[in-house]
Amino acid sequence: MNAGTATVDAAVVVVGGGTAGAIVASRIAERGDRSVVLLEAGPDFGSPEETPPILRYGGYSEGRVTTRDYSWKWDTVLTAEGGTPYTLHSGKVIGGGSSVNGQVWLRGLADDFDDNWAGRGATEWTWEQVAPWYAATEADQDFPAHGDHGPVAVSRVAPGNWHPLHAGFVDMCLAKGFPLCPDFNADGATGVGPQPFNNVDGVRLSSAFTHLSAVRGRPTVRVVGDHEVVRILFDHDRAVGVVARGPSGHEVIVRAEQEVVLAAGALGTPWLLLRSGVGPAGQLRRHGLPVVADLPGVGRSLREHPQVCVRWRARPGQNLDQTSARAPVALRWTAPGSTLRDDMKLSIAAFEDGGGTGIQASVFLMQALSAGSVTLAPEGPDARPVVDLAFLDHPEDLRRMREAVRLTVDLVESSAELRPVIGERVDPDDDEMARDAALDAWLRRKIQGTFHPSSTCAIGSPDAPGTVVNQEGEVRGVHGLRVVDASVMPDSVRANLNATVAMMAERFASAITG
Ligand SMILES: Cc1cc2nc3c(=O)[nH]c(=O)nc-3n(C[C@H](O)[C@H](O)[C@H](O)COP(=O)(O)OP(=O)(O)OC[C@H]3O[C@@H](n4cnc5c(N)ncnc54)[C@H](O)[C@@H]3O)c2cc1C
Numbered sequence: 001m002n003a004g005t006a007t008v009d010a011a012v013v014v015v016g017g018g019t020a021g022a023i024v025a026s027r028i029a030e031r032g033d034r035s036v037v038l039l040e041a042g043p044d045f046g047s048p049e050e051t052p053p054i055l056r057y058g059g060y061s062e063g064r065v066t067t068r069d070y071s072w073k074w075d076t077v078l079t080a081e082g083g084t085p086y087t088l089h090s091g092k093v094i095g096g097g098s099s100v101n102g103q104v105w106l107r108g109l110a111d112d113f114d115d116n117w118a119g120r121g122a123t124e125w126t127w128e129q130v131a132p133w134y135a136a137t138e139a140d141q142d143f144p145a146h147g148d149h150g151p152v153a154v155s156r157v158a159p160g161n162w163h164p165l166h167a168g169f170v171d172m173c174l175a176k177g178f179p180l181c182p183d184f185n186a187d188g189a190t191g192v193g194p195q196p197f198n199n200v201d202g203v204r205l206s207s208a209f210t211h212l213s214a215v216r217g218r219p220t221v222r223v224v225g226d227h228e229v230v231r232i233l234f235d236h237d238r239a240v241g242v243v244a245r246g247p248s249g250h251e252v253i254v255r256a257e258q259e260v261v262l263a264a265g266a267l268g269t270p271w272l273l274l275r276s277g278v279g280p281a282g283q284l285r286r287h288g289l290p291v292v293a294d295l296p297g298v299g300r301s302l303r304e305h306p307q308v309c310v311r312w313r314a315r316p317g318q319n320l321d322q323t324s325a326r327a328p329v330a331l332r333w334t335a336p337g338s339t340l341r342d343d344m345k346l347s348i349a350a351f352e353d354g355g356g357t358g359i360q361a362s363v364f365l366m367q368a369l370s371a372g373s374v375t376l377a378p379e380g381p382d383a384r385p386v387v388d389l390a391f392l393d394h395p396e397d398l399r400r401m402r403e404a405v406r407l408t409v410d411l412v413e414s415s416a417e418l419r420p421v422i423g424e425r426v427d428p429d430d431d432e433m434a435r436d437a438a439l440d441a442w443l444r445r446k447i448q449g450t451f452h453p454s455s456t457c458a459i460g461s462p463d464a465p466g467t468v469v470n471q472e473g474e475v476r477g478v479h480g481l482r483v484v485d486a487s488v489m490p491d492s493v494r495a496n497l498n499a500t501v502a503m504m505a506e507r508f509a510s511a512i513t514g
Pocket of ligand 1: 017018021090094096098103104229230263486487497499501
């Protein structure tokens with residue numbers, strides 16, 4: 001867009017071209033009966049061919065991708081005690097998280113929707129209602145019954161191509177009595193098996209490639225990269241457009257004749273709502289912001305998937321090449337004593353640090369009960385918000401992680417299958433393992449996230465205080481404003497988030513286009 005104060009009109013303005021935003025904008029453009037402008041804060045590279053290899057090919061490690069300029073690099077408060085500083089990455093590039101992520105394509109569990117989401121008032125998001133939308137999104141090359149016409153191809157690494165470390169991990173889990181699970185996206189899937197990936201022939205299937213590529217060049221769609229939306233414009237209680245800031249600092253007003261659709265991610269969307277006067281009235285007033293809508297739930301109930309790594313040195317002479325540093329297989333299991341089925345995930349991979357080569361088991365809590373928050377920073381609405389993850393706040397989260405770490409250590413160290421590879425344990429040490437209090441202190445120091453924030457603008461029943469949007473994603477108390485990204489999940493799902501965000505975006509797009 002041109003420098004100066006330009007004004008652009010469109011029927012629909014979509015803010016954020018990530019997993020959800022790129023899908024929704026593409027579906028509107030595909031329908032062709034209204035114009036859509038997609039505003040993305042990060043760069044837009046156009047075609048897959050023009051996209052830098054580090055984004056185009058999914059084999060690059062996440063660490064390499066996110067240390068570039070393609071991440072927002074959010075500072076966070078990790079635990080009440082502080083914890084090890086943790087930068088929460090989220091994609092700042094067309095395709096958003098789907099352009100930088102690990103490409104695990106895992107559906108949520110039926111219980112996530114039927115018990116948890118429906119129980120929070122999202123009664124139109126039961127498993128029966130969401131399963132067809134997962135299917136519409138996917139073309140599963142191994143299990144076509146899941147869906148074989150969707151834009152996102154899904155496949156698994158065949159057992160013959162597993163590194164011996166991963167084959168040993170699977171054998172270890174089977175020997176300990178966990179069931180073999182060839183298809184993690186099947187209803188009720190549990191046990192050990194290959195993770196599904198949205199990567200085919202090495203190409204990362206981001207929503208920029210799977211959806212946006214098909215509509216680029218159509219007269220009804222305009223994709224604008226390097227423009228950060230800084231404010232939603234309201235006429236009384238109706239959203240009528242946005243103000244975006246371009247690369248040279250110039251501002252552009254983009255007017256929306258029908259609606260503004262927010263897809264800035266689970267941190268970006270609540271921040272933008274708060275900056276625009278939609279959120280808890282007390283917080284807005286403290287910052288001198290006019291209250292457009294008093295919605296106490298904006299920024300509340302932030303969920304993540306906390307993880308810790310248990311680490312061992314590798315025995316000398318192991319061939320721990322690049323494939324051993326990935327996680328093509330995983331174990332989906334229930335923490336000892338937990339009432340939440342399959343609330344844990346475990347995977348194994350090689351790592352390198354100053355001490356040499358090692359093996360790490362990543363222990364993921366896939367349904368945390370602790371709730372964090374996104375609030376405006378003391379410096380003011382335009383400063384990065386305070387992201388408080390509140391990890392391990394809930395005693396049951398701490399207990400499940402403690403028990404899961406103990407079980408992981410026992411599993412790995414008593415395993416005949418991994419004995420040739422695994423050497424001395426370096427983290428946690430035996431003293432830390434010996435007592436609950438010491439292990440809890442270790443957990444609080446070592447807990448990290450998984451880059452899966454959600455639920456900061458939740459769908460819910462109208463009378464629940466935390467509810468921000470209705471079941472179609474429309475923001476309560478205002479008109480012409482919808483949220484379609486990971487923010488609206490009533491709670492997290494017991495799976496990596498991307499497949500669920502894409503499924504929801506397909507469904508929201510259908511609601512928008514009618
Ligand atoms: C490093 C990494 C690894 C991950 N690995 C996996 C994985 O293997 N499997 C999985 O399922 N999930 C994974 N995830 C998570 C998954 O990618 C995200 O949950 C998903 O992409 C979220 O989609 P979204 O549409 O809600 O937000 P995003 O995809 O984050 O999209 C938000 C978009 O909005 C833009 N934006 C934000 N604010 C503004 C603004 N004010 N103006 C304009 N644009 C704005 C952002 O730049 C971004 O492009 C990973 C995430 C990361 C970061």
